[in-house]
Amino acid sequence: MGRQPQLIFLGAPGSGKGTQASYLVKNFGYKHVSTGDLLRAEIGKGSSLGMRVKGIIDAGHLVDDMTVLELLKANCDTSKGHFIFDGFPRTLNQAKLLDEHLLRGCTTQTVYFKIDLEVLVQRITNRRVAPKSGMIYNLLSHPPKRPGVCDVSGEPLVHRKDDTEAVIRNRIDVFKSTIDEMVEFYKQKQVLKVIDANTDESIIRENLLSALALNGVNNDLPY
Numbered sequence: 514m515g516r517q518p519q520l521i522f523l524g525a526p527g528s529g530k531g532t533q534a535s536y537l538v539k540n541f542g543y544k545h546v547s548t549g550d551l552l553r554a555e556i557g558k559g560s561s562l563g564m565r566v567k568g569i570i571d572a573g574h575l576v577d578d579m580t581v582l583e584l585l586k587a588n589c590d591t592s593k594g595h596f597i598f599d600g601f602p603r604t605l606n607q608a609k610l611l612d613e614h615l616l617r618g619c620t621t622q623t624v625y626f627k628i629d630l631e632v633l634v635q636r637i638t639n640r641r642v643a644p645k646s647g648m649i650y651n652l653l654s655h656p657p658k659r660p661g662v663c664d665v666s667g668e669p670l671v672h673r674k675d676d677t678e679a680v681i682r683n684r685i686d687v688f689k690s691t692i693d694e695m696v697e698f699y700k701q702k703q704v705l706k707v708i709d710a711n712t713d714e715s716i717i718r719e720n721l722l723s724a725l726a727l728n729g730v731n732n733d734l735p736y
């Protein structure tokens with residue numbers, strides 16, 4: 514555990530980052546920090562930050578860097594654990610901010626879940642999430658046992674407002690415009706692993722574990 518790096522997950526919305534992060538949390542003691550979840554929690558609480566960012570998120574645009582960075586800093590202390598950063602960075606500037614403010618002196622590893630952008634729209638429109646348990650379902654490839662209900666918590670599943678087709682196209686465009694510069698940044702730092710995310714989640718998981726040299730996994734877990 515002591516030698517585990519801090520992990521940065523890059524990938525388009527729907528590339529499987531969140532699902533794989535949950536697996537590492539359950540099996541390897543990582544803490545998952547998703548800036549999308551943090552922002553949605555602020556909206557859910559009705560905080561002034563939440564009210565300010567709601568329209569931006571609903572439209573699939575990016576919230577400004579400093580707002581997201583401050584939220585991230587308030588919610589993770591890298592001196593106290595190993596984190597998976599999911600959804601941050603989303604721009605080269607955020608990658609630099611992350612290094613400077615949260616990862617100074619830490620061993621890090623970046624994983625890029627590379628996926629054919631054409632398959633994403635279908636994947637995301639079929640995504641359903643359970644906000645309390647954090648479970649992520651897909652109506653086609655990983656449906657819940659009872660329609661509309663989380664297997665773990667029994668809570669109703671949610672179709673995120675920004676998981677609709679028009680907004681997804683916007684989010685994919687935003688992703689396409691920023692990914693190359695981040696990939697180049699982490700390549701230069703020699704901390705980049707690229708995983709083929711076009712395939713089944715169990716294969717993605719195997720490839721992820723081997724890229725991170727993690728083993729001793731309990732394969733009986735639900736996903």
Ligand code: AMP
Pocket residue numbers: 526547548549550552569570571573574575576577578581599600601602603607675684
């Ligand atoms: P996600 O759950 O990661 O897909 O994020 C949902 C939405 O939250 C994004 O489409 C953005 O509007 C906003 N968001 C999440 N993370 C960031 C970030 N690092 N920078 C700017 N906006 C973000």
